[in-house]
Amino acid sequence: MRRLILIAVPYLWLVALFLIPFLIVLKISLSDVALARPPYFPQLDLAEGWAGIKAFLSELDFENFVFLSTDDLYWKAYLSSLQIAVVSTLLTLLVAYPIAYAMARAADEWRPTLLMLVILPFWTSFLIRVYSWMGILSTEGVLNRFLMWTGIISEPLILLNTKIAVYIGIVYTYLPFMILPIYSALEKLDESLLEAAEDLGCSRLQAFWLITFPLSRNGIVAGCFLVFIPAIGEFVIPSLLGGSGTLMIGKVLWEEFFSNRDWPVASAVAIILLLILIIPIILFQRNEQKAREAGR
Template sequence: MSNVAIADTVAPSDASKSILARLGAGFISRLVIIIPYVWLLFFFLVPFIIVFKISLSQTAIAMPPYTPTLDFSDGISGFFARFGGLNFDNYVWLTQDALYFNAYVSSVVIAGISTILTLLVGYPIAYGMARAPASIRPTLLMLVILPFWTSFLIRVYAWIGILKPEGLLNQLLLSLHIISEPLVILNTYTAIFIGIVYSYLPFMVLPLYSSLEKMDYSLIEAAKDLGCPPTSAFWKITFPLSLPGVIAGCLLVFIPAVGEFVIPDLLGGSQTLMIGKTLWNEFFANRDWPVSSAVAVILLLLLTVPIMIFQQAQARAQEQDK
């Protein structure tokens, strides 16, 4: 057999292998995209639709304690026929009662202040970790993650023993003669801020550390050589380059802090007004599932819509830079 004949028989095999390789790579790339969307579908969109459906229902003395407005038991035709009877009375009720508005505003303010405090505490920690010798960075990283090895509830309960009038903090301050009488910290907003900052500090430190570690510190050295003071070099070089970590950390702290329930309930006392506690009271104390579902839907929109707007603005800015 001639060399030309051999080449003719081998070439189709190589071409088929190349086609299969491209098909396999395309399938894997699509699978990487599909998996997150399937996850969001089952664990975000479907629960949201269920909660939204309950928010359109009417309260009833039954189990579950509501009368569904939309129900598939009457068939598809009956389901669509009920669309004419839909009402948003539960959402209107939220606008008529100042309790819910004050709870939303209080939650956003507390979460915002807590996020700023967490950033002020977490940034120096992340910066110190990024500038530490490479040999000890894994140890420092493990120390940041170490609190996650303990139950969140136990850690919050521990702060009760620290902050109460006869707790460890007051005993220490009294023994050092810094104060003459115990400080009232527990069941105040100060205790809530302490609890949130402590609990969510790793969520701030980790994104900041990721951004600061990848930064080219030769830029700082060049700025110093050109006579730039360290403070100016930080605000003109270090902080702008770490903004992606700052934004990610702030979002990771702010979003769960808005709906926080455990920390305000245990450290803030019964007088603390936050939407998480209001939501819990509506579900379990008042057993008003439709109203509580409406509260949850508005809370979700309150958090999701600004994030989507911010992402779209950021995407436009990146396209303009290109």
């Protein structure tokens, strides 16, 4: 009896507040927009029994998905989300790797402090961390004034409300997610392997490419997924730093829902976003499983 309650409580909670809402999105994505409350059609009428369910099912169609595939805006938004996510994941890797490497090489008594310094920004508000870049990147901002003061540029650079600002925002906010898995892979590295390689005539750079880099591969892959998956659906960063010119699918969904009040299309956008994410998520889980088996 106790066991039943123990299983049933979290189970039913998740069914009611995760599974059912998800099925509702799926259903509405197959419905048509209507000038009513709620603004979509058909409504499921259980009072009519079987006939009601049948009539309801016959009204569902893939019209919204056809609409999405014919409208340029959505293709562009999906492609630009993918492009932004890929580029910023690679940039994050480039920034994170040297930091993680240096942390793993630091003296033992320094490591806990360095780790805390990497994790600390993660506990501060995400929104504030994104916002802090608005004051830096604007035309009148700190960065432009600094660069003009040093004489590197004479005209202010336009950075805010461009894709560059979105890249910077994603690299900045997701950096800890990339540093930590790479650090934990590098930390386990056996130093004597590098000494052996150098004794056998490798240069330092060769030793890095032949030993350190391959052995940190699991950390790199995990970090890339941890950045890439949330970056695709990102909403806050493109809307604060990207301006109206930067299309990202999370922003399109938001506007479709709140500004256009087109629930069926917003739901269809959500379903396609999930379909795009399924492949990286499955690959990520495989990688994790492999790493776990290798660790045993």
